[in-house]
Amino acid sequence: MAIHDLTAADRAAFKRELSEAIPHLRAFARGLCGRPDMADDLVQETLLKAWAAQNRFEPGTSFRAWTFVILRNVYLTEMRRNRFRGEYDETQAERILVTSETQEEPIHLADMRRALMALPDERREALLLVGAGGFSYEEAAQICGCPVGTIKSRVGRARAAVAAMLESSDMPRGDGEPAATAHAAIIQEMEDLAAAAALAHS
Amino acid sequence: MATQDFSGSGQPPRRPPSSRPAGSRHGGQAPEWADGLRKLYDSVVDEPLPDAFRDLLDKLDRDA
Numbered sequence: 073m074a075i076h077d078l079t080a081a082d083r084a085a086f087k088r089e090l091s092e093a094i095p096h097l098r099a100f101a102r103g104l105c106g107r108p109d110m111a112d113d114l115v116q117e118t119l120l121k122a123w124a125a126q127n128r129f130e131p132g133t134s135f136r137a138w139t140f141v142i143l144r145n146v147y148l149t150e151m152r153r154n155r156f157r158g159e160y161d162e163t164q165a166e167r168i169l170v171t172s173e174t175q176e177e178p179i180h181l182a183d184m185r186r187a188l189m190a191l192p193d194e195r196r197e198a199l200l201l202v203g204a205g206g207f208s209y210e211e212a213a214q215i216c217g218c219p220v221g222t223i224k225s226r227v228g229r230a231r232a233a234v235a236a237m238l239e240s241s242d243m244p245r246g247d248g249e250p251a252a253t254a255h256a257a258i259i260q261e262m263e264d265l266a267a268a269a270a271l272a273h274s
Numbered sequence: 275m276a277t278q279d280f281s282g283s284g285q286p287p288r289r290p291p292s293s294r295p296a297g298s299r300h301g302g303q304a305p306e307w308a309d310g311l312r313k314l315y316d317s318v319v320d321e322p323l324p325d326a327f328r329d330l331l332d333k334l335d336r337d338a
Binding site: 083087090091094095096098099100102103112115116119120123180181183184185187188199200203204205231234235238 | 306307308310311312313314315316318319320321323324326327328330331334335338
């Protein structure tokens, strides 16, 4: 059971895989807790636990999924201590937004982030795993330790909630549609008034 | 090797949009924001890694 039972080659391979998983762990952690600094703390704790448990990883299974399970447990432990709840860091979020190169619609990504952080934890987690992390429903179910149907339900509800939040946001989209609609409504009202006035005079 | 599935490009395999569950009443908008969700995630994956992480792994490796 001891780490010492592993060969140097085993340890080197494990270290490489763990190193390659770090960027994904950071992305998942930030999606979970919304704060870059705390997300990185979660990942560091995850690395410690993964390292200590390295002889429990089953070769041939998804290494990334294995580390995500550990991260999730670390996060839930911290949540129970109430250290992360409701501490979404808007300033940090905007900083990331600005440094992202490929985005064409920054305002849209900001909306997306707010909608994501407004979701209940279990739905946000499911949406992150399936909609962003690229996991299958089956893998996400294993990571979360729940039935596949539960994950499907959570993802479906999360998608509907995000879509509803984005639809109801008042962000200007720059396509002129709301202004045109308002203009048409004003014209219609004036015509109605004119018709009423004409009726009153007849 | 097996690790290539998730470690190579930082872009895990995506399922086609048709795998979106039935019953979404907002199908018309989903592809647009779904792409935004992946961008949020990938923007973190693509960030330069702070030294603290590699330092930690090196320390664990030395102490083992």
